Amino acid sequence: MASHDDLPVQPGLTIPAEELDVSVSRSSGPGGQHVNTTDSRVQLRWNVLESQALTEAQRDLLALKLAARLTRDGSVIVACETHRSQHRNREEARERLALLVREGLHRPKARRKTRPSRGSRENRLKSKRQRAQTKQRRQRPQED
Numbered sequence: 001m002a003s004h005d006d007l008p009v010q011p012g013l014t015i016p017a018e019e020l021d022v023s024v025s026r027s028s029g030p031g032g033q034h035v036n037t038t039d040s041r042v043q044l045r046w047n048v049l050e051s052q053a054l055t056e057a058q059r060d061l062l063a064l065k066l067a068a069r070l071t072r073d074g075s076v077i078v079a080c081e082t083h084r085s086q087h088r089n090r091e092e093a094r095e096r097l098a099l100l101v102r103e104g105l106h107r108p109k110a111r112r113k114t115r116p117s118r119g120s121r122e123n124r125l126k127s128k129r130q131r132a133q134t135k136q137r138r139q140r141p142q143e144d
Contacts, residue, residue, distance in 0.1 A: 049074030
């Protein structure tokens with residue numbers, strides 16, 4: 001049963017709300033005097049290595065691609081303090097985490113080796129000959 005607090009990442013992958021640790025603190029962002037009294041900064045923590053939402057292959061791939069962002073215990077931390085509202089910061093932090101995981105799980109399409117066609121090779125060599133001829137004509141005539 002999916003909770004409305006679960007974080008959908010992509011079709012077939014949703015991070016359960018129980019695995020997300022949300023903490024709030026005072027923000028240094030916009031808000032004037034209001035910022036001194038309100039906990040609007042949101043920090044979202046998710047442990048990649050202990051997550052039950054991922055398969056073993058997904059866990060290994062994320063651990064490899066997000067290695068620079070992982071803490072010692074394998075958690076990824078996303079902080080947001082761009083908005084004055086805690087609610088909007090929470091939503092943006094969730095979106096950032098989902099995007100981070102989506103990009104981490106993305107596998108680029110394998111490149112297929114191709115060879116230049118016969119016509120493209122001939123055109124390349126023809127243009128090289130023309131260029132060489134142009135440069136040759138710019139030179140002073142040789143006196144023997």
